Amino acid sequence: MSGITVRTLHHYEELGLLQPRRTRGGYRSYSAADLERLRHVLFYRELGMPLDEIGTLLDDPQRRPVDHLRSHRQRLQRRIDRLTEMLAAVDKELEADTMGTELTPEEKLEIFGAEYDPSWEGEAEERWGHTVAWQQSAQRTTRFSKEQWRAIKADGDAYLAKIAAAKRRGVDPASPEAMQLAEEHRAGVEVFYDCSYQMQRGLADMYLADERFSKTYDDVEPGLAQWIHDAINANADRHGAPAHDCTAWQ
CATH class of the missing domain: 1.10.490.50 (Antibiotic binding domain of TipA-like multidrug resistance regulators)
Structure with missing residues (x-):
């Protein structure tokens, strides 16, 4: 469902980012809350945040889920702005290479x-x-x-x-x-x-x-x-x- 490997899930568990319960047969069982937490982990990870910082953020009792979403949005917007600037710079270089320079x-x-x-x-x-x-x-x-x-x-x-x-x-x-x-x-x-x-x-x-x-x-x-x-x-x-x-x- 998440698109990540079992090994990554186990690694997140070792770091305390996820705490699935175990069945009698020893299998890990992920609840809806676990999946929601994993979604936040993957969001922050995609933004380049270190895993230890993600854990600190998610375990802060003073932060509500909506606070996480606002934080996601702010970081994403900054990233979009940066990528937009980079895209404009690349387009400018491509235009210069393609169109050349009009002689004065x-x-x-x-x-x-x-x-x-x-x-x-x-x-x-x-x-x-x-x-x-x-x-x-x-x-x-x-x-x-x-x-x-x-x-x-x-x-x-x-x-x-x-x-x-x-x-x-x-x-x-x-x-x-x-x-x-x-x-x-x-x-x-x-x-x-x-x-x-x-x-x-x-x-x-x-x-x-x-x-x-x-x-x-x-x-x-x-x-x-x-x-x-x-x-x-x-x-x-x-x-x-x-x-x-x-x-x-x-």
Whole structure:
């Protein structure tokens, strides 16, 4: 009935917490009063009270059963309050881990440099906010911490230096080496959203059509925007990807 073992019952008896009567056959017989006392013992034990303190409390003649219940309730309420505080702290940590930290304007300037323009965010959302790619990017980036953004920026800078070095060495955009660099480009994009070869073609076209993107590449190495455009398209051709069109972004 109580859910505890016979051994525990015997231990409580040895400590004087329970005093069942014995039958002629030597069996312990627990009365309704014994069960009520055991219920109090288990209540206090669940609250972490030492057994000797429980015995002292239960044997106090000045305390009525209702006093025990009030004491139970007070202790339980304190425990609930503490657990609620702990749960809130855990939820806060989980939220921080899951959602990451929104960068402040100062942090964006620090990480992305003086050339970063906050208006680009609004423009991008206006152009692509309805797309699956935008929704994926929004969901993923909210989990990024400041240090992750730093790492992403560092990886991007390292990649620009790598493709600039390839172009300076005269690597053909249609060569296996250049197409491998195009694969690395696509992997970098997929940090933010799933990028098919067809969608990657669209990005390559934008690097030439939008002078702001062209400048990002050409400031590192003149003609680099055209070079990575050609490498991306050569790699997409190798994989049989269709030509880019606007529906690829939907």
